[in-house]
Amino acid sequence: MITIVDYGMGNLGSIVNMFRKIGVQTFVTEEPAGVEHADKLLLPGVGAFDTAMTRIGQQGLLSLLNKKALVEKVPILGICLGMQLLTDSSEEGTLPGLGWIPARTLAFKERIDTARYKVPHMGWNTVEKNADSSLTEGFEPYEEVRFYFVHSYFVQCDDDRHSILKTTYGLRFDSAIQNGNIYGAQFHPEKSHTFGMQLFRNFARL
């Protein structure tokens, strides 16, 4: 069972549907009580960094999530904004992130040629393997693998060993990251048909 943390950021329907398609049970909750006994967590998210961090605080989830991630070490997957929340900070906002993976979230704007590369980075793109991870099992050969992205900010790990996939869009960024039990995917697996299903299956098997 995967517990999806609902902090009011974006649509969870597609995520729930994809897990149902691959035969994995999910439970959506916005309550600390719902998160308390979770053995696997998913942080979704579309929207702004500070809004998400504020909501997590307001819903009384921050210390609980820290306990689940750092003490109980349950597997946690952050998707899109949910991955950016795993980092220390974001140029999109001023609030600190969860800081579970030493990394920063940076803006594409000012760093890439925006005449050539429009922001947000939106559409299908390929990934390159940077490090082994159970999240990306079965992806070989990588030439065939592609994911759907929509984001204006990207993640850069302080330690390259935490980067498991890289993607190039004007620059090379970390499109999937891992630090022990903490995983993040910048793209939307729930919108990336078979490739997304494979990633969700891998997470469900952890």
Place this chain on the structure above:
Amino acid sequence: MLRTRVIPCLLLNDESLVKTVKFGAYTYIGDPVNTVRIFNELEVDELVFLDITASRQSRGPNFKVLEDIANECFMPLAYGGGICDIEDVGRIFGIGFEKVVINSHAVQDPGFIRRVADKFGSQSVIGSIDARKNLFGRYEVFTHGGTKKASGNPLEWAQELERLGAGELLLTSMDRDGTWAGFDIKLTASVTSKVQVPVIANGGAGTVRHIGDVVGRGGASAVAVGSLVVFQGKGLGVLVNFPDKKELEEVLPR
């Protein structure tokens, strides 16, 4: 690098899937949900759904159908048809669609595009232009499923939609719709050369070569296909299909 998107553009008549020729006579294709399941298997890039009778019948989106579609779809989705209300836009995104396509209501109330873009981001708004050549060979803009003529020409309107905050444009040649005769390269190039936002060329796809042409010569960022992916061939029966990836790669610049 990003791949050029090839997007099945599927037409809804309320609850059924249909396909038109030159915005006129339509053929019943089938049930949208069954069709979506096939496109899932075919791993298409993205799907656009347009309810072609909603504006004409002053009807809003059929949320039940959109929900059924989103529940089966594991790819990016866009919806257009009868959207005149910002709350409807929020509801469509809540269902699991990523983008809305706005045509008729943008002509009636251009500020609507701005409001949707401000609230949900430009990347979620596709401004749609239906264009037809008049007797003098000049392009005109139409709304309400091609039944009402708007003022101005496609280029002016495209620039205005971009200025208002549309993140993408869907440019449809009404003359080529359902004809299998190839895209209107001239129309497409006249717009793509003057706007910065991605333009999805629509209307006329009959072969993979046509797709390559409108990208290569027309400057389209993405391509919408209709008849090509719902019929076995011109004048033949319904067959949901998608061009072979290898063939597409050969004609598309990477």
